[in-house]
Amino acid sequence: MTPDDLKKTAEIIARARSVISLTGAGISVESGIPPFRGKGSLWETIDPMEFAHIESFLKNPERVWRGFLAGMKDLLDRARPNQGHLGLVALEEMGRLSTIITQNIDGLHQLAGSSDVIEFHGNFAWQRCMTCDTLIPSSDIDLSVLPPRCDCGGLLRPDCVFFGEMIPDLSLSRSRALASTCDVMIVVGTSAVVQPAAMMPVIAKNSGAVVIEVNPEPTPLTHSVSDHFLRGTAGRVLSALVEEIRKILD
Numbered sequence: 001m002t003p004d005d006l007k008k009t010a011e012i013i014a015r016a017r018s019v020i021s022l023t024g025a026g027i028s029v030e031s032g033i034p035p036f037r038g039k040g041s042l043w044e045t046i047d048p049m050e051f052a053h054i055e056s057f058l059k060n061p062e063r064v065w066r067g068f069l070a071g072m073k074d075l076l077d078r079a080r081p082n083q084g085h086l087g088l089v090a091l092e093e094m095g096r097l098s099t100i101i102t103q104n105i106d107g108l109h110q111l112a113g114s115s116d117v118i119e120f121h122g123n124f125a126w127q128r129c130m131t132c133d134t135l136i137p138s139s140d141i142d143l144s145v146l147p148p149r150c151d152c153g154g155l156l157r158p159d160c161v162f163f164g165e166m167i168p169d170l171s172l173s174r175s176r177a178l179a180s181t182c183d184v185m186i187v188v189g190t191s192a193v194v195q196p197a198a199m200m201p202v203i204a205k206n207s208g209a210v211v212i213e214v215n216p217e218p219t220p221l222t223h224s225v226s227d228h229f230l231r232g233t234a235g236r237v238l239s240a241l242v243e244e245i246r247k248i249l250d
């Protein structure tokens, strides 16, 4: 990322009518949550079809809780927002960002202070009973016995979207509507390989928006959809971008 790239993208965001962001696991890496793909990622050691697919969960909930979900809860309980999340909050406070569409289930955007977050894949902060549909805060569940159960005896599952499940209708329709009407989409920390989330930058681009991508590595979007590729980590790039935009707006 050159100073010129930064200046150009800062100008675009400073002058835009409507800016949204799509984020992926990469923005939470600096909070200690490993990504799903790439070096040191979750799917390097855990087979998502065995541990993150609804069929596997229904077949053997204890195995999925023991082999994946309990560890995920530990990681998320300890994670706090990083400079990347705070950079998006600063853009919102400057009136330069309205909504974040996140694929993440860690709730760190809301914890950082972002006020309009579409949780495309749900949120691990809540567990849902598969019998009585009660929602229970994940912080309240006891993992000494797996799988955890509701007081009614029903099985608890994270209020997240497993592989093999549909994206909640409202999340999908709102995201499509925002992607097709925004001027700028800032895409941060996603490998852009999981649908339908990976379609959002394409919808934005096809609707005439400028797509700005923030990632230490190129992705399938970089050479075909992204208008600007700011190579680097979310914390460093978003902090620099906020400073550049402040200079323009002050």
Ligand code: APR
Residues within 6 Å of the ligand: 023, 024, 025, 026, 027, 029, 030, 035, 036, 037, 038, 041, 048, 103, 104, 121, 188, 189, 190, 191, 192, 193, 194, 214, 215, 216, 217, 219, 232, 233, 234, 235
């Ligand atoms: N800052 C920004 N981006 C980073 C950083 C960082 N510090 N570290 C890694 N990345 C980038 C990687 O280069 C990669 O492109 O973040 C991306 C992480 O990709 P994935 O792990 O595939 O995460 P994501 O795109 O969100 O996955 C989509 O797949 O398994 C499902 O449900 C899961 O929501 C997830 C979906």
